[in-house]
Amino acid sequence: xxxxxxxxxxxxxxxxxxxxxxxxxxxxxxxxxxxxxxxxxxxxxxxxxxxxxxxxxxxxxxxxxxxxxxxxxxxxxxxxxxxxxxxxxxxxxxxxxxxxxxxxxxxxxxxxxxxxxxxxxxxxxxxxxxxxxxxxxxxxxxxxxxxxxxxxxxxxxxxxxxxxxxxxxxxxxxxxxxxxxxxxxxxxxxxxxxxxxxxxxxxxxxxxxxxxxxxxxxxxxxxxxxxxxxxxxxxxxxxxxxxxxxxxxxxxxxxxxxxxxxxxxxxxxxxxxxxxxxxxxxxxxxxxxxxxxxxxxxxxxxxxxxxxxxxxxxxxxxxxxxxxxxxxxxxxxxxxxxxxxxxxxxxxxxxxxxxxxxxxxxxxxxxxxxxxxxxxxxxxxxxxxxxxxxxxxxxxxxxxxxxxxxxxxxxxxxxxxxxxxxxxxxxxxxxxxxxxxxxxxxxxxxxxxxxxxxxxxxxxxxxxxxxxxxxxxxxxxxxxxxxx
Numbered sequence: 001x002x003x004x005x006x007x008x009x010x011x012x013x014x015x016x017x018x019x020x021x022x023x024x025x026x027x028x029x030x031x032x033x034x035x036x037x038x039x040x041x042x043x044x045x046x047x048x049x050x051x052x053x054x055x056x057x058x059x060x061x062x063x064x065x066x067x068x069x070x071x072x073x074x075x076x077x078x079x080x081x082x083x084x085x086x087x088x089x090x091x092x093x094x095x096x097x098x099x100x101x102x103x104x105x106x107x108x109x110x111x112x113x114x115x116x117x118x119x120x121x122x123x124x125x126x127x128x129x130x131x132x133x134x135x136x137x138x139x140x141x142x143x144x145x146x147x148x149x150x151x152x153x154x155x156x157x158x159x160x161x162x163x164x165x166x167x168x169x170x171x172x173x174x175x176x177x178x179x180x181x182x183x184x185x186x187x188x189x190x191x192x193x194x195x196x197x198x199x200x201x202x203x204x205x206x207x208x209x210x211x212x213x214x215x216x217x218x219x220x221x222x223x224x225x226x227x228x229x230x231x232x233x234x235x236x237x238x239x240x241x242x243x244x245x246x247x248x249x250x251x252x253x254x255x256x257x258x259x260x261x262x263x264x265x266x267x268x269x270x271x272x273x274x275x276x277x278x279x280x281x282x283x284x285x286x287x288x289x290x291x292x293x294x295x296x297x298x299x300x301x302x303x304x305x306x307x308x309x310x311x312x313x314x315x316x317x318x319x320x321x322x323x324x325x326x327x328x329x330x331x332x333x334x335x336x337x338x339x340x341x342x343x344x345x346x347x348x349x350x351x352x353x354x355x356x357x358x359x360x361x362x363x364x365x366x367x368x369x370x371x372x373x374x375x376x377x378x379x380x381x382x383x384x385x386x387x388x389x390x391x392x393x394x395x396x397x398x399x400x401x402x403x404x405x406x407x408x409x410x411x412x413x414x415x416x417x418x419x420x421x422x423x424x425x426x427x428x429x430x431x432x433x434x435x436x437x438x439x440x441x442x443x444x445x446x447x448x449x450x451x452x453x454x455x456x457x458x459x460x461x462x463x464x465x466x467x468x469x470x471x472x473x474x475x476x477x478x479x480x481x482x483x484x
């Protein structure tokens with residue numbers, strides 16, 4: 001067996017050995033931080049109409065699509081448009097693609113980059129510089145495949161940098177998912193604001209019509225000398241109050257529509273589906289008793305914070321590896337000749353192998369400072385992770401207690417509104433028979449109107465809370481009725 005054959009046979013074995021030697025890492029072993037939390041959310045015992053918690057599997061809340069949660073087809077269409085067109089979500093998606101490309105760059109550094117080279121040289125040698133005592137022309141041709149510069153990652157520096165880029169990519173994906181969940185909830189809340197404002201406009205219109213009719217009767221009584229100017233002025237005040245309320249509700253409706261147009265990045269379409277009643281905005285799903293705080297770990301923002309922590313942990317490995325020698329390999333195989341026709345002829349093969357070793361001896365504390373920075377950034381990431389978990393715990397706890405108390409408040413205001421409506425009916429009946437005064441009628445009507453307005457505000461808050469529950473539990477990103 002010729003020496004040249006032995007040399008070529010050893011080349012793949014050399015690369016395989018180098019790859020095995022590049023497998024270690026000096027990054028510390030990752031451990032998920034333990035954040036002290038209560039095992040269950042306070043005040044999470046919401047009265048449930050479901051016989052078991054199977055109707056709402058909290059551990060799989062992230063798998064519940066928004067279409068299965070929000071029941072109004074008009075709202076579903078608005079969410080579809082927002083997911084397709086929203087600029088903030090588009091930026092988040094582009095950020096994911098950017099970080100993924102950066103990870104591809106870092107991952108490529110773990111493998112040798114092989115490139116092809118070719119060169120041709122033709123030169124005239126001066127007579128005074130020629131060993132032959134005369135001028136002549138030289139020619140040389142070379143082609144080859146080689147590795148320009150490949151770091152033998154014995155101490156895991158390149159691997160740690162690749163792991164850092166990978167975890168940054170995962171973190172950016174979770175940031176995009178968190179943006180999407182927040183977008184769905186924001187569209188829902190803007191829609192509820194628009195619907196509630198429209199309901200307030202309808203209520204103000206009905207009250208205004210009723211008060212204008214009462215004013216007509218009041219004017220007749222005033223002309224007949226039955227009542228004083230005080231009651232006339234009171235009737236005028238009530239009419240103008242209703243008009244002011246209508247204007248305020250119209251402003252709120254238009255602002256909510258502007259918010260929706262911004263969220264879907266286009267004017268509101270004219271062909272939206274028919275809207276469902278405000279009382280039928282959600283599927284019949286209730287929260288089970290005793291919601292576990294472990295559900296927090298499924299939220300995208302929590303996972304984003306954890307991936308950021310893993311990225312910082314990988315950076316420590318790269319900083320530690322900087323204290324050790326860096327071995328860089330340079331080599332190539334090819335062919336060379338003084339004639340183009342003999343470039344690939346036998347005996348003209350070439351190769352070179354030139355490893356380089358660099359060892360930091362005295363860098364004025366630079367490597368130590370880089371390691372300190374990496375460790376401090378990891379500690380910062382730990383604190384940010386703990387902060388994210390505790391903030392998420394508060395978000396869910398607030399949503400749970402709001403859910404329970406808002407239900408109680410809404411039921412109480414419903415009963416109060418019914419009582420106010422009955423009082424107004426009885427006072428109007430007495431007024432029609434001349435028993436009650438116009439002031440008593442106006443007071444009863446004002447109280448009933450105020451009660452209905454309060455009931456609408458509480459209903460809006462209750463609907464927004466349901467949207468917040470979807471958000472804080474890390475609701476499903478994709479509707480099961482749609483293709484991914």
